[in-house]
Amino acid sequence: MTLKLKVKRAIPPSVLNNFLLTFPFLYRTKLVNYETNLQPNHGIDELLKLLGMVLRVKGKIIECGSSRCGTSIIDGQLFASKRCR
Secondary structure (H helix, E strand, O other), X not given: OOHHHHHXXXXXXXXXXXXXXXXXXXHHOOOOHHHOOOOHHHHXXXXXXXXXXXXXXXXXXXXXXXXXXXXXXXXXXHHHHHHOO
């Protein structure tokens, strides 16, 4: 378990939620990483790779089981960058 995850789990959810709502710019930092539970070297990279494979497929993508919607933000950034090209 990473130090970041240990610290996150030690903070009561209500305190963490209030802190992140008070300082929303933290979502743009590597410290918070949009509050996703995926790890940068495994989960996020794998997700982006798989999403990249289906970008041209017509239909909608639904994310289920979100915590603080950080993975939804990462997904949305990928889709926005691919559509703008």
